[in-house]
Amino acid sequence: MIRLHHVQYGRSFRVLWLIEEIGPERFGGLEVVEHRIGTPEMRESGLARVSPAIRIPAIEWNGLEMSESGAIVEYLAERLAPELTRAPDHPERPAFLQWLHYAETMASLIENLNLQMVFLRPPAKPAPVVVKLHVARLRQTLRGMEEALGEKEWLLPSGFSAADVMMGFNLFAAPYYVDMEEFPRLLAYRARMEARPGYQRAVEREGPQRFYAQDFYPVPEA
Known part of the structure; x- marks a missing residue:
């Protein structure tokens, strides 16, 4: 099973969506560990063990520990979904x-x-x-x-x-x-x-966003 350390609608959404595109069953299932950004919980949770910067996303999978969304997305695609990446000799x-x-x-x-x-x-x-x-x-x-x-x-x-x-x-x-x-x-x-469908499944897992308090944030007046 893959364990994803996650903050709702943060950069870790990239990894969640990718996992849904690939299919969680190919990882043996998915466990989402949700963290609360802006609170001491992230530092106190032990997240530093898998994410040196104590940031999300981070994954644990078969002894592998990784952080940084771009690195995770590239690695998982190369390992399990080569159709979602482009090989070194590919023109793209x-x-x-x-x-x-x-x-x-x-x-x-x-x-x-x-x-x-x-x-x-x-x-x-x-x-x-x-x-x-x-x-x-x-x-x-x-x-x-x-x-x-x-x-x-x-x-x-x-x-x-x-x-x-x-x-x-x-x-x-x-x-x-x-x-x-x-x-x-x-x-x-x-x-x-x-x-x-993969995106829709990821959004369904996320639920309604709880981060932004308004629909648009204009540039504040001086």
């Missing part, structure tokens, strides 16, 4: 790796916005200049992705891959900070994600 390998890591560039901006807008409660106030900068950078990553996606259904011309799985968390969270109406291709892309 460079694009596969680039999108795999582009997802983390985007996610780091979302994380910074989460810290500014969600974790910093009153009397602390988010810095308008910093938030504006992160939103602009996040919008640019979305714009670049919109242009690169073009008329393709998925990021790679040959079809769905683990690179698309890496984007699932991003396209769930980005609309809380960026108006997605300016990105029609990404909206259609997200709809294709949401139509996949």
Whole structure:
């Protein structure tokens, strides 16, 4: 059985979705250990044993211990679902790796916005200049992705891959900070994600999100 250390709708959603795409039965089943972000529980839970930074996701499987969502997604796809990766000699390998890591560039901006807008409660106030900068950078990553996606259904011309799985968390969270109406291709892309049975099973496990208190977080006034 694979044990996934998880925070609802965090980066670990990538791993949860991938496991549902592959099929938990191929791991001998799935145990989800849910952690509460922003509380002492993560440090006190023993998570550091499998995740040196005490961050999620982390997995335990047949003696294997791994953290970092990109590394986990790439490794599990290579081991159990090669159709979701691209082999070193595949012509799409460079694009596969680039999108795999582009997802983390985007996610780091979302994380910074989460810290500014969600974790910093009153009397602390988010810095308008910093938030504006992160939103602009996040919008640019979305714009670049919109242009690169073009008329393709998925990021790679040959079809769905683990690179698309890496984007699932991003396209769930980005609309809380960026108006997605300016990105029609990404909206259609997200709809294709949401139509996949594996994605739907992962969302069903997640349940209603409990992290964001409002539907959209505008840049605060100075």
